[in-house]
Amino acid sequence: MKLIASLTSPYVRKIRVLLLEKGIPFELVLDSPWEATTHVPDFNPLGKVPALVTNDGEVFFDSPVIADYLETLGVYAPELPADAMECVRIRQIEALADGIVDAGVAWFLETRRPEDKQMPEAMERQRGKILRSLGELEKRIQGREWLRGDALSRADIAVGCALLWLDFRLGSFDWRSRHPGVAAFVARLSERPSFAQTVPVL
Structure with missing residues (x-):
């Protein structure tokens, strides 16, 4: 999977930390939404990072949504409880x-x-x-x-x-x-x- 990201965004950092804690491999694709040449809107119509491209090519954006998707993968340890x-x-x-x-x-x-x-x-x-x-x-x-x-x-x-x-x-x-x-x-x-x-x- 690919994470469309900026190195200064705390929302991106949240997803990077989650991916690292779970040991999920991913490609970090750096792209600043503030640059005139940005491709971020190709992944998120709101023009914001992070955006996650799954191995199947589906795109998720907004950090809580991406975090929810990562929980569906069933990778230990869960960052959300069962209750x-x-x-x-x-x-x-x-x-x-x-x-x-x-x-x-x-x-x-x-x-x-x-x-x-x-x-x-x-x-x-x-x-x-x-x-x-x-x-x-x-x-x-x-x-x-x-x-x-x-x-x-x-x-x-x-x-x-x-x-x-x-x-x-x-x-x-x-x-x-x-x-x-x-x-x-x-x-x-x-x-x-x-x-x-x-x-x-x-």
């Missing part, structure tokens, strides 16, 4: 992580505008979303090794990729000092080979 309600709870944490990234992207793009065109109130709004989400994650990780259950799940992977992306794009934002439990959790994740092999690069 349907527990799956919903894990997907909710994944949605929270993706929301952190969405807010972070909006904040980051605002910083790229000319200084006299930037809207501090818009950046503060996105910062508030991230801080509230971090507060929720801090409560959830207390006394636990993983966010849900007793093994690595999609919730853990999504949160790790989201928060490490904040370091990559918004490095001056100190989220760790206020959220030591989450900071320690992300530090543990960073030591896994799947995370070490997918550090974003420009």
